[in-house]
Amino acid sequence: MPRKVDPRQRRTLIADALMRVAADRGLEAVSLRHVAAEAGVSAGMVQHYFTTKDEMMAFALSVVRDRGQARVEAAVAALGADPQPRLLLRTLLAALLPLDDAAREDGRVALAFLSWTALHPAAAPGLRPDTARLVEFIAGLLPRPPAPPAGRAEAASDAAAGLLALVEGLGVYLLGGQYTPAQATAALDHQLDLLFA
Amino acid sequence: MPRKVDPRQRRTLIADALMRVAADRGLEAVSLRHVAAEAGVSAGMVQHYFTTKDEMMAFALSVVRDRGQARVEAAVAALGADPQPRLLLRTLLAALLPLDDAAREDGRVALAFLSWTALHPAAAPGLRPDTARLVEFIAGLLPRPPAPPAGRAEAASDAAAGLLALVEGLGVYLLGGQYTPAQATAALDHQLDLLFA
DNA sequence: CCGTTTGCAATACGACTGCATTGCAAAGAA
DNA sequence: TTCTTTGCAATGCAGTCGTATTGCAAACGG
CATH class of the missing domain: 1.10.10.60 (Homeodomain-like)
Structure with a gap:
């Protein structure tokens, strides 16, 4: 060749x-x-x-996702072995927020792809199970609720799903300029306070 | 004429x-x-x-925002006078979620505009103060935290900002198909349980 | 009736799009 | 060397884009 x-x-x-x-x-x-x-x-x-252009877009989308995952993994790895669950969780979630300029740029692209995938669902397979796995992982880090409200065994899952959605929403508002980085991190920490009270 | x-x-x-x-x-x-x-x-x-096309886009964006606001106001008005704060809050926030097909369609457009405004900041003035006002309104509906952690007087604002971001994130995940409507409402209710505990 | 103004349709234009096609130089294989 | 395969550049094509321009019919003021 x-x-x-x-x-x-x-x-x-x-x-x-x-x-x-x-x-x-x-x-x-x-x-x-x-x-x-x-x-x-x-x-x-x-x-x-x-x-094809769509093929290029799909590949770029996969690169965006890989970068985000790498960012999170790097932040978690920097914690060393066996960190406290709360610290691990905070680090992981903060790594998802577009707090610095580089992350903001990636976030902008990710946001654009977010609505792009709505029109090209075939380009983003396995995104749902990824999210589901992340939710379950987060749920495992949360402290068990003192008294599971009768009839609702999924409290940890709900809390984890909410936490992830919170971070996503904070990211959106950060990118839109509605929240400042200080506001976003304060909101995240406040939520962690609530969950680890 | x-x-x-x-x-x-x-x-x-x-x-x-x-x-x-x-x-x-x-x-x-x-x-x-x-x-x-x-x-x-x-x-x-x-x-x-x-x-100009941009003028048309900007106008359409304003229509999207007005529709969302109208949706929320209609839901709140349907509650009648002097509802309980928690019910009011839940109704207001649920109205922001793209739960039915009509709201999903609007949400898709809103999401697309979200990244559009990132490139056309001039088309979305007064969006920041709108969000800030909504955060303050939500903060007013939250019960006062039992013991304001020393040094942090803005706990209610943080909780409100988080709640709004949570709803935004749930909306994004709903549109992306990562969460089902049941999961999203469960996460919202779980969060309200936490805040009104 | 006349002129002006408004509402709208049609067309033209240059720029740009994604994609197909063609050509050619470089690098092994023979 | 010769042949074949690969990497890439260039060009062409049909179509769409946003916008400027032109034309005309309808409605009103005079």
Whole structure:
């Protein structure tokens, strides 16, 4: 086989350019030529690695998700072994918030993809089970409620689902500028206070 | 003046068509011609009432917001006078959730606009103060915390901001299909249980 | 009746889109 | 060397985009 290039590297190079375009000009500005220009390559090369625009979008979406997961894992790993559940939880959830500029940029792209997937459901398989697993993991970190209200055995699941949704909502409001980072972290800590009271 | 037409009516007619297009083909499918076709009018007429596409988008955005507000007000008004704070709060927040198909459609459009406004900040002024007012209103409905943790006088604000973010996040997950309506309402009720314990 | 103003339709234009096609240089395989 | 396969660049094409322009019919003021 001829020239040796790593296709995966090329693809992520292009996907990174796509994310940069999306972050500061919106998903609607993502075109083969714009992405190519941003990546500093020819439009033909983009076509060579992604036969279709949707394929490129789907790949970029997977990169966004992987990045988010890596961000969380890095934050958790920095805690060392066997951290307190509350600290672990706070670290994990805070890593999901777009608090610094880099995370904000990723968040903007993720938000854009959020409504994109609504029109391209096929591009985001396995997103639901991922969320479900995360909810269960969070539920395992929560203290058992002192007295499970009769008839409701899923209190921990509800609390975990709510906590995750809280973080998602805080992220949205952070990106929209409605909340400041200080407000968002205060709201998150207040909720953790409630749950660990 | 010649022919008598109500411009506002025409504009909302067009905006409604825009929202229909956006709801089932995405914001990127919103073009003058598509909107005109959906509204059953000529493209020229759309241009007559909105000299620019951005102007049309901004108007549609305001319609989306007004609709959401109307939905909430209708739900609250249906409660009658002087409801219990908790019931009022639950009704208000549940009205923000995209639980039925109509609300889901509106929610999809709102979500799309959410990332649109990130690129067109000028089109969404006064959104921040609106949110701030809503947070303060919610804070007023919450029971006073038994013992304000020393040094933190804003506990009610934090709880209210968190509650609003929770609902936003639940909405996002509902639209994304990660949560079912039952899960979302359970998470909301669980949170209200916590706050009104 | 006449002129003006308004409501709307139609068309034209240049820019841009995703995609198909073509061509060619570089790098092993023979 | 020659052949084949790969990596990539360039160009073309049909279509859509937003917007500017033009034209005309209907309604009113005079």
